[in-house]
Amino acid sequence: MYPDIDAAGLKGRDFLSTQDWSIDELNALFSLASRLKADRREGVPTRLLEDKTLYMIFFDSSTRTRNSFETGITQLGGHGIFLSPDRMQISHGENARDTANVLSRYGEAIAIRHCAHGEGNAYLSEVAAHASIPVLSMQCDVYHPCQILADYLTIREKLGDTKGLKLGVAWTSAPNYVRPISVPQSLILMMPRFGIDVTLAYPPEFRLQPEIEEQARANAAAAGATFEVSHRFEDAFEDADVVVPKSWGPLIHTQDHDEGIRLIESYPDWRCDAERMRLGKDHMLYMHPLPADRGREVTDEVIDGPQSVVYDEAENRLHVQKALMALTM
Amino acid sequence: MYPDIDAAGLKGRDFLSTQDWSIDELNALFSLASRLKADRREGVPTRLLEDKTLYMIFFDSSTRTRNSFETGITQLGGHGIFLSPDRMQISHGENARDTANVLSRYGEAIAIRHCAHGEGNAYLSEVAAHASIPVLSMQCDVYHPCQILADYLTIREKLGDTKGLKLGVAWTSAPNYVRPISVPQSLILMMPRFGIDVTLAYPPEFRLQPEIEEQARANAAAAGATFEVSHRFEDAFEDADVVVPKSWGPLIHTQDHDEGIRLIESYPDWRCDAERMRLGKDHMLYMHPLPADRGREVTDEVIDGPQSVVYDEAENRLHVQKALMALTM
Amino acid sequence: MYPDIDAAGLKGRDFLSTQDWSIDELNALFSLASRLKADRREGVPTRLLEDKTLYMIFFDSSTRTRNSFETGITQLGGHGIFLSPDRMQISHGENARDTANVLSRYGEAIAIRHCAHGEGNAYLSEVAAHASIPVLSMQCDVYHPCQILADYLTIREKLGDTKGLKLGVAWTSAPNYVRPISVPQSLILMMPRFGIDVTLAYPPEFRLQPEIEEQARANAAAAGATFEVSHRFEDAFEDADVVVPKSWGPLIHTQDHDEGIRLIESYPDWRCDAERMRLGKDHMLYMHPLPADRGREVTDEVIDGPQSVVYDEAENRLHVQKALMALTM
Numbered sequence A, B, C: 001m002y003p004d005i006d007a008a009g010l011k012g013r014d015f016l017s018t019q020d021w022s023i024d025e026l027n028a029l030f031s032l033a034s035r036l037k038a039d040r041r042e043g044v045p046t047r048l049l050e051d052k053t054l055y056m057i058f059f060d061s062s063t064r065t066r067n068s069f070e071t072g073i074t075q076l077g078g079h080g081i082f083l084s085p086d087r088m089q090i091s092h093g094e095n096a097r098d099t100a101n102v103l104s105r106y107g108e109a110i111a112i113r114h115c116a117h118g119e120g121n122a123y124l125s126e127v128a129a130h131a132s133i134p135v136l137s138m139q140c141d142v143y144h145p146c147q148i149l150a151d152y153l154t155i156r157e158k159l160g161d162t163k164g165l166k167l168g169v170a171w172t173s174a175p176n177y178v179r180p181i182s183v184p185q186s187l188i189l190m191m192p193r194f195g196i197d198v199t200l201a202y203p204p205e206f207r208l209q210p211e212i213e214e215q216a217r218a219n220a221a222a223a224g225a226t227f228e229v230s231h232r233f234e235d236a237f238e239d240a241d242v243v244v245p246k247s248w249g250p251l252i253h254t255q256d257h258d259e260g261i262r263l264i265e266s267y268p269d270w271r272c273d274a275e276r277m278r279l280g281k282d283h284m285l286y287m288h289p290l291p292a293d294r295g296r297e298v299t300d301e302v303i304d305g306p307q308s309v310v311y312d313e314a315e316n317r318l319h320v321q322k323a324l325m326a327l328t329m
Helices: A023-041 A064-075 A096-106 A120-130 A145-159 A182-194 A210-223 A257-265 A310-328 B023-041 B064-075 B096-106 B120-130 B145-159 B182-194 B210-223 B257-265 B310-328 C023-041 C064-075 C096-106 C120-130 C145-159 C182-194 C210-223 C257-265 C310-328
Strands: A053-058 A079-083 A109-114 A135-140 A166-171 A197-201 A227-230 A242-246 B053-058 B079-083 B109-114 B135-140 B166-171 B197-201 B227-230 B242-246 C053-058 C079-083 C109-114 C135-140 C166-171 C197-201 C227-230 C242-246
Touching (some): A023 A145, A023 A182, A023 A310, A064 B053, A079 B079, A079 C079, A096 A109, A096 A120, A096 C064, A120 A135, A135 A310, A182 A197, A210 A227, B023 B145, B053 B064, B053 B096, B064 B310, B064 C053, B064 C096, B096 B109, B096 B120, B109 B120, B120 B135, B145 B182, B145 B242, B182 B197, B182 B242, B197 B210, B310 C096, C023 C145, C053 C064, C053 C096, C064 C079, C064 C135, C096 C109, C135 C145, C135 C310, C145 C182, C182 C197, C197 C210
Parallel strands (some): A053 A079, A053 A109, A166 A197, A166 A242, A197 A227, B053 B109, B197 B227, C053 C079, C166 C197, C197 C227
């Protein structure tokens, strides 16, 4: 029924960043995701991973990530085990090597969410180095690749061919806590590879990791697309086809929490509202990975309005992750 | 194999209170519950919800509720995801609307337990308003409809036709914590609709919500049954066929916890013992939703004695909930 | 496909200690474990417990135990429910009798891990007394029978016939916390029954329960094997075929935590290193149930070296527990 799965040659592959996968491999994933989405809509069973086990290790809590992965593996006929380190013996000094080796003997994949700045990606990489089964990122301090897969599928579904589209990625102010930088970093890395022109707008203190911005620039150049950084909020909106206004912390500038909150509060006008939405093309999509800080990041009018595709975007987490699991496990 | 499921026309229906369902609908549920119970006893597979996902959101802990729902969905071939808000992004400001919309895109039903006085039912109702999949109550501050379904099935199994039976619902003293009022409220609402005469006994400070007592009276009148309130413990027992002696807090009288405990302690004699049990009919059933406060609410002699059907009652949670899921999901 | 399962006659049997099972019964389990292991390697489905539910109650956290049981029941087509008492109503005074009776009405087995000294085994025994479905130990304060099943299967796979082998069980120093005595106790109880000569080495204050050591001696005598206790670390290694160097607390000597840590710290040289490994036979296996305290209990050189079979041992937890569940549930 799904002859292309083996042809994709992705069994056993890790997925820590979209950067590690070729365009062909990513397209195989999107193609399978669309197929699985259609099958679900028609009630066709998709038991591609019968009785297989996915370990889901959450160093940080989540709604969409856990539910989309656990529901996804269920729909594929398998089982997801929800693990949090405070209930594992990781707190008794179990190292990544032991965790990787033991779980590799039991099940079929290890998914990890670990967003602690300076630690998460290192932990995922260490588990991946020792595991003989695929390690899938459910978000780290550097990347959130599954979110961006869902975003891309949503854009393609809504707007068709993505070549030449303009995507604005805009920092927003939301001072109740310091959010990770993985979403904008993953957006700017992958979107240009599909020919999308990206404008990234943030106040100076909110720059992303220099090597990530540099890679984004290289990716854009290789694909004949553009990647621009601006310190003016509106630049992300003007003439755009898609905009992702989203808060993150000044983590490259400072690790101090109070200073971070103070900086976030010093740009209260970086908020997505109807006026800014009018700067984009008429069909411009409003996207956000959720949960959004309503009233701070975005007005209710926009997030609940006709240009918002946030629930379609959330839904596509399910489909891209099912494709990811079916291809790698 | 189960042709009546579609005929019942309950796909997609919420279940927040038995009051929202007609007698015919409830009877369809009891009929399917009995069928599923028999099939389980004979080892017949009942994969009615294969690979379907039930979200179980617990704002309050539980043994019977979680295990009966999660085991039930397993026996139907589906999967239950146990969620507690402290590990979800509900604590990061995710609202009911987002939770409802996103989970509706992923799975097939949302079950919620939220007993906080003045909050639980409002939360369930808000999720139900936004969800496109059924929302099932696992107990709120106002209702505990699944418990009462199990109670009714147990009574019917033990005593046959329920018309004209007398049920006593008696408050008991159990001062270690303030319990919700949802069980007695759901009992007095549904039982009279099946022709059962209900006597509700409590000390004056432990009255239930006036509008619930009023609805119970209206339900009884419509069904040709009676509903009486007494402030004398023994009235619930005398000549009864079934008695449910159960503690609850003086929540309508006072929200103050210490005052609540003091009031509970001021009626130490409101306890079910062998002497009180002798006031009922010889076959009178002792029921309790568990966990019971042994020694305070009831003597061991009674709860472990021949009239006690507490484990049958607990078992029936499984069967009625399987029927509920099979009908709505 | 698995005709021997019914022939073994173990449906409904509890498993709290290997001592309760005959050699024939244990051999039936090992035989099925090897079969299930081979089937898994070849991708043969093993849905022996389709849609059956295993309750896993963890009073203490665990990685291997939870993941091996939950993955195991998944591979058998069933479902494991992870329960921790702080989220159950056990904390609201629910007693073992109610838990046992209610879960017996819902699912097919209850697995419990409860290591609190002086409490765990008593709790498991009480649940087993009331449950009508099998109760399986996932470790208590006295026994860790599943670990020892895995150890034995590993030894047999690596060394063939076990009669006449020498096993050293050696206490090691690891002062960061006081570990239970269940692993060495279960080792000395079961291994002699299979003809293995056991030498148990510990500093005087770290003796095991006298009745367990006595039973080990009786088991050895009945099987024509030997059981010896020594207070010299090296005695466990000399001429051995297998060594299990593992820390435990002086729990029989003192219940005082600080005194326990002080005593553990007073024997820093009781550590497994390459020098000690050279005392054994050339093929001597290094085993440890994990997590090991690297640097204190064992050097990296040994645990990551060619004689270490710790990951094979961890893997076999999966296979023996699948056999245990398939036989009893």
